[in-house]
Amino acid sequence: MRNSTLKSRFEDKFIPEPNSGCWIWTGAVWNTTGHVPRGKIVVGRKVQRLAYRVAYELYVGKIAKGLSVCHKCDNPICVNPSHLFLGTSADNMRDKVRKGRAKAGSGYNGKPRSDQITYNQGEANGRSQLTNNQAKLILTSSLPVSKLSEKYGVSRRVINSIKSRRSWKLLSSGDQTCDTRFVPI
Numbered sequence: 001m002r003n004s005t006l007k008s009r010f011e012d013k014f015i016p017e018p019n020s021g022c023w024i025w026t027g028a029v030w031n032t033t034g035h036v037p038r039g040k041i042v043v044g045r046k047v048q049r050l051a052y053r054v055a056y057e058l059y060v061g062k063i064a065k066g067l068s069v070c071h072k073c074d075n076p077i078c079v080n081p082s083h084l085f086l087g088t089s090a091d092n093m094r095d096k097v098r099k100g101r102a103k104a105g106s107g108y109n110g111k112p113r114s115d116q117i118t119y120n121q122g123e124a125n126g127r128s129q130l131t132n133n134q135a136k137l138i139l140t141s142s143l144p145v146s147k148l149s150e151k152y153g154v155s156r157r158v159i160n161s162i163k164s165r166r167s168w169k170l171l172s173s174g175d176q177t178c179d180t181r182f183v184p185i
């Protein structure tokens with residue numbers, strides 16, 4: 001899909017908010033357990049990406065591997081490129097902690113761990129992390145969802161989201177988004 005097409009579709013899907021200057025995404029929204037909703041946009045056959053990452057690439061430039069796109073305005077639904085900045089996942093998490101958005105029990109220990117996927121289930125639950133390898137094992141396991149949920153200490157909903165490859169795909173390492181390694185396809 002050519003960038004000009006993507007850009008014109010992108011520009012149909014937000015409205016500028018005059019007070020904050022935020023560009024409020026009005027297109028489809030990606031809802032992930034424990035995360036605030038964020039805009040998403042189709043960028044190719046069966047591929048969707050976070051709208052604000054696409055905004056950054058359309059208006060600012062390429063996002064180097066492993067970097068997160070973060071919001072100066074702390075409004076995850078905003079896609080205004082001038083409100084976005086690049087940071088590491090650790091920057092993003094520090095920023096969240098500073099702004100009081102990180103929840104207790106998310107299991108984050110202050111160090112970026114490149115092979116780890118964090119599921120914040122919205123409740124205090126220290127056992128809410130899976131590694132890429134564990135996610136792959138879950139994908140290929142023939143155990144029932146309830147057993148996998150017990151075995152890995154995550155909710156059935158998380159197991160189901162990994163199992164249903166219709167809606168989720170595991171990204172290769174180094175291609176992480178701001179705060180999750182899974183993207184809808």
Ligand SMILES: [Zn+2]
Nearest residue numbers: 022073078083
């Ligand atoms: Zn904004």
